[in-house]
Amino acid sequence: xxxxxxxxxxxxVTVNTAPERAKKLVGHMIEGLKDRYDIEHVDNCSTIxxxxxxxxxxxxxxxxxxxxxxxxxxxxxxxIAERERPGIATHAIPQGxxxxxxxxxxxxxxxxxxxxxxxxxxx
Numbered sequence: 001x002x003x004x005x006x007x008x009x010x011x012x013v014t015v016n017t018a019p020e021r022a023k024k025l026v027g028h029m030i031e032g033l034k035d036r037y038d039i040e041h042v043d044n045c046s047t048i049x050x051x052x053x054x055x056x057x058x059x060x061x062x063x064x065x066x067x068x069x070x071x072x073x074x075x076x077x078x079x080i081a082e083r084e085r086p087g088i089a090t091h092a093i094p095q096g097x098x099x100x101x102x103x104x105x106x107x108x109x110x111x112x113x114x115x116x117x118x119x120x121x122x123x
Contacts, residue, residue, distance in 0.1 A: 007118055008038030013054055015077050016066035019044040025103055026064070029110040037118050051077055055084040061121055063090045067097040067106065089121050 016022035026041045033039065042058045045051050055063065063081045065074045074092035081088050091113065098106055 006034075006036055006038050007121075010037065010039045010062050010118060010121065011042045011058055011060040012039055012062040012064065013043050013045065013051075013058055013060040013081075014041065014064050014066065015045045015048070015051060015069070017046055017068055018066075019046055021103070022066060025106050025110070028107045029114060032107070032111045033114065033118075036115065039118075048073060048077055048080070051080045052084050055081050055088070059085055061089060062117070063088055064110075065090070065092045067093040067095055067099070070095060089117050091117055 012026065014022040014026055022044045023041060030039045030041065039062075042060060043054050045054050051063075063077070065077045069077065069092065071092070074095070078090040078092065081090055093106060093109065097109060
């Protein structure tokens with residue numbers, strides 16, 4: 001049987017007002033997907049204003065906005081990211097997921113949803 005090659009490397013920027021929590025949760029997701037994907041969490045934006053400069057600086061393939069943002073804010077974050085890095089893959093974690101179901105639910109959600117997103121990206 002052939003060994004599956006890992007896809008990547010992917011550079012990920014998160015948009016989360018709690019940078020340490022973002023790092024921890026994304027770390028769990030990266031660990032859970034490491035056999036299939038090479039993902040590096042390069043930075044976190046604590047505010048929407050940080051999105052443009054950090055996307056410009058790091059040129060990530062991926063940007064995740066956390067569950068504390070409203071759908072309007074998530075849309076604004078996505079538009080800023082796409083303006084700075086055309087072709088970037090963005091994903092908004094559903095609003096309120098962390099509050100309603102806790103951090104484990106976020107990790108589970110990411111493990112379920114991120115592979116399809118990564119598979120759609122040309123490396």
